[in-house]
Amino acid sequence: MTFNDPRPDELTTGRPILFRDATVLSMDPAVGLLDRGDVLVRGERIEAVGRDLEAPQDTAVVDASGGILMPGMVDTHRHMWQTALRGLGADWTLSQYFVFYYLNWGKIFRPEDIHAGNLLSAVDALDSGVTTTVDWSHGLQTPEHGDAAVEALRSVPGRFVLAYGNLLGAPWEWANAPEFRSFADRHFSSRDDMLGLQLAFDVTGDETFPEKAAFEAARELGLRVTTHAGVWGATGDDGIRLMWEHGFMTPDVTYVHSATLSEDSYQRIAASGGTVSVSAESEQNAGQGYPPTWRLRRYGIPASLSMDTSVWFSADLFSAMRATLSADRARDHLEAHAAGETVVHHKLRARDVVEWATIGGARVLGLDDRIGSLTPGKKADLVLIRNDRDPAMFPLLHPYGHVVYQAGRADVDTVLVGGTVVKYRHELVGVDVRRARDAVAATVEYARGTLGEEAWREAMEPEIPQRELIPNPYTYSAYRGEGVAVRHEES
Known part of the structure; x- marks a missing residue:
C-alpha cells in the first residue's frame, strides 16, 4: 500500500519513505543537485537518490515539491548547557562572558x-534541522554533571557528540582522574552512532605545557580533542606552537x-590535517577576532560551522551560514578597498557554506563515511x-543561495535522523517540548534566586561606557545677523 502525503503515524511504522519531487542538494559530487529529485529511505539508511524512483510496496510517499531536500546539518561547537539561560548575555562582550561563567557564576550550575x-x-x-551537534560541555564540574549531560542527550532522538570539559578544573587533572575514566567506561564502552565522546579543553600557552597530560589521556582513550584557539586575549600562537613541538597537532x-592566529599557526594546522570550527555570529559580536574563513581558504584548512552558545546568539545554522558568508565577503571587499580596488567576483559561494554546514561538519567529526x-x-x-505559508520560499531559483539567505528555521518541514522521523510538517515528533521547557524554567528560577536581583540585572544590562561625540562642524543652533549661522559655543 502506498500513502500519498502520509500522516505522522504512517511514518513511524518502519515503512520505506520516499520523498518525491524535491530540489535535492545531495552534497555528494557523484550525485549532484537534482531538480524534481527523489530520495528513498529504507530503515536507517538512504537507499536511492534520483528522479522518478519506483516506490516499493508499502512505501509512505511524502510530497516534497517546492521544497529543498538536503543532509541534516552538523554543528561542531555548541555549549548546550548554557541554553538554560538563553539570551541572557545578548549584550555581553567576551570578557563579560568569562567573568560570568569562569569567575562568578559557572560554579552554581547543578547537574539538573x-x-x-x-x-x-x-x-x-x-527543530532547526541540525541532526548532529557537538556538545562542547565545559560545565561538567563532576562526573554527576557529566551523567546529567549524557542522560539529556540520550533522551532526544538526535545525533550528538559529548565534548567533555570542565572550565573550573585543570584538564591535565580531570582527564586523568579515576572518576572521569569510570564515567567514560560507564557511558562509552561500546561504539554508539548516536552519541560519541571527545575531550574539550584549551591550551593557554604556559611554557610548561601542563595540557600535555590531557592530550596523552585523549590519545590513550582514542578520543578526538576540540580546543578554543586563536581567541583574542585568551589562546594564541604559543598554544599552537607547544602542541606542535610536543607532537599533538594531528x-x-x-x-x-x-x-x-599568525601565518605560522595556520600553516601548522594545515600541515597537521587539523580542522577549524567557525562561529561567525559569535566572533563578530564577542571579540574572539574576525571570522577566519577568508584566511582558512588561503591555507586549505577544512572548515565547519557552529553556533557557540545561545546565552548570546542564535541557535541555528541558517544564522551561521548567513553570518559566515557575509563576513567572508565583507572582508574581501574591505581588503580590496584598502588597496584601491573593487571585487568583481565573489570567491566564497553560497554552496560552500552549505557544504561546511553539512558534509564539512561530518568530515571534522570523522563521520563523513556515515552522514553529511x-x-x-x-x-x-x-x-x-x-513552507507553503512563507512568501520568502518562492520562487526557488538558486537553491544554495535560498538556503543561506532566504530560508530559516521556521521553514524546516521534516527532519529524519537515522531514518527516524523526528519532525514532520513543522511539528516535532516523539519529542517532549513541555518537559524541556519546565526543566529550564526551574533552572532560571534557581539561577536568578542564587545570583540575586542586582547581579541578575547587571548580567542582563551590562554597563554602557560613556562616549564623547565628535564635534560636527555642520550643525548650527544660533544665528547672528541676517542669514548668518554660528556654532552654539560662539553665540
Whole structure:
C-alpha cells in the first residue's frame, strides 16, 4: 500500500519513505543537485537518490515539491548547557562572558541545570534541522554533571557528540582522574552512532605545557580533542606552537574560532590535517577576532560551522551560514578597498557554506563515511525545507543561495535522523517540548534566586561606557545677523 502525503503515524511504522519531487542538494559530487529529485529511505539508511524512483510496496510517499531536500546539518561547537539561560548575555562582550561563567557564576550550575540546558538545546537543534551537534560541555564540574549531560542527550532522538570539559578544573587533572575514566567506561564502552565522546579543553600557552597530560589521556582513550584557539586575549600562537613541538597537532584536533592566529599557526594546522570550527555570529559580536574563513581558504584548512552558545546568539545554522558568508565577503571587499580596488567576483559561494554546514561538519567529526550527504548507503539524516505559508520560499531559483539567505528555521518541514522521523510538517515528533521547557524554567528560577536581583540585572544590562561625540562642524543652533549661522559655543 502506498500513502500519498502520509500522516505522522504512517511514518513511524518502519515503512520505506520516499520523498518525491524535491530540489535535492545531495552534497555528494557523484550525485549532484537534482531538480524534481527523489530520495528513498529504507530503515536507517538512504537507499536511492534520483528522479522518478519506483516506490516499493508499502512505501509512505511524502510530497516534497517546492521544497529543498538536503543532509541534516552538523554543528561542531555548541555549549548546550548554557541554553538554560538563553539570551541572557545578548549584550555581553567576551570578557563579560568569562567573568560570568569562569569567575562568578559557572560554579552554581547543578547537574539538573546541565540536564535542563542540554535537553532544551537538543530539542532546539532538531527543530532547526541540525541532526548532529557537538556538545562542547565545559560545565561538567563532576562526573554527576557529566551523567546529567549524557542522560539529556540520550533522551532526544538526535545525533550528538559529548565534548567533555570542565572550565573550573585543570584538564591535565580531570582527564586523568579515576572518576572521569569510570564515567567514560560507564557511558562509552561500546561504539554508539548516536552519541560519541571527545575531550574539550584549551591550551593557554604556559611554557610548561601542563595540557600535555590531557592530550596523552585523549590519545590513550582514542578520543578526538576540540580546543578554543586563536581567541583574542585568551589562546594564541604559543598554544599552537607547544602542541606542535610536543607532537599533538594531528587530524584528530578541531580548533574552534582560530580567528587571531599568525601565518605560522595556520600553516601548522594545515600541515597537521587539523580542522577549524567557525562561529561567525559569535566572533563578530564577542571579540574572539574576525571570522577566519577568508584566511582558512588561503591555507586549505577544512572548515565547519557552529553556533557557540545561545546565552548570546542564535541557535541555528541558517544564522551561521548567513553570518559566515557575509563576513567572508565583507572582508574581501574591505581588503580590496584598502588597496584601491573593487571585487568583481565573489570567491566564497553560497554552496560552500552549505557544504561546511553539512558534509564539512561530518568530515571534522570523522563521520563523513556515515552522514553529511545524501548518498545511497549513508545514514538517513536529512532535512526537508518547505513552507507553503512563507512568501520568502518562492520562487526557488538558486537553491544554495535560498538556503543561506532566504530560508530559516521556521521553514524546516521534516527532519529524519537515522531514518527516524523526528519532525514532520513543522511539528516535532516523539519529542517532549513541555518537559524541556519546565526543566529550564526551574533552572532560571534557581539561577536568578542564587545570583540575586542586582547581579541578575547587571548580567542582563551590562554597563554602557560613556562616549564623547565628535564635534560636527555642520550643525548650527544660533544665528547672528541676517542669514548668518554660528556654532552654539560662539553665540
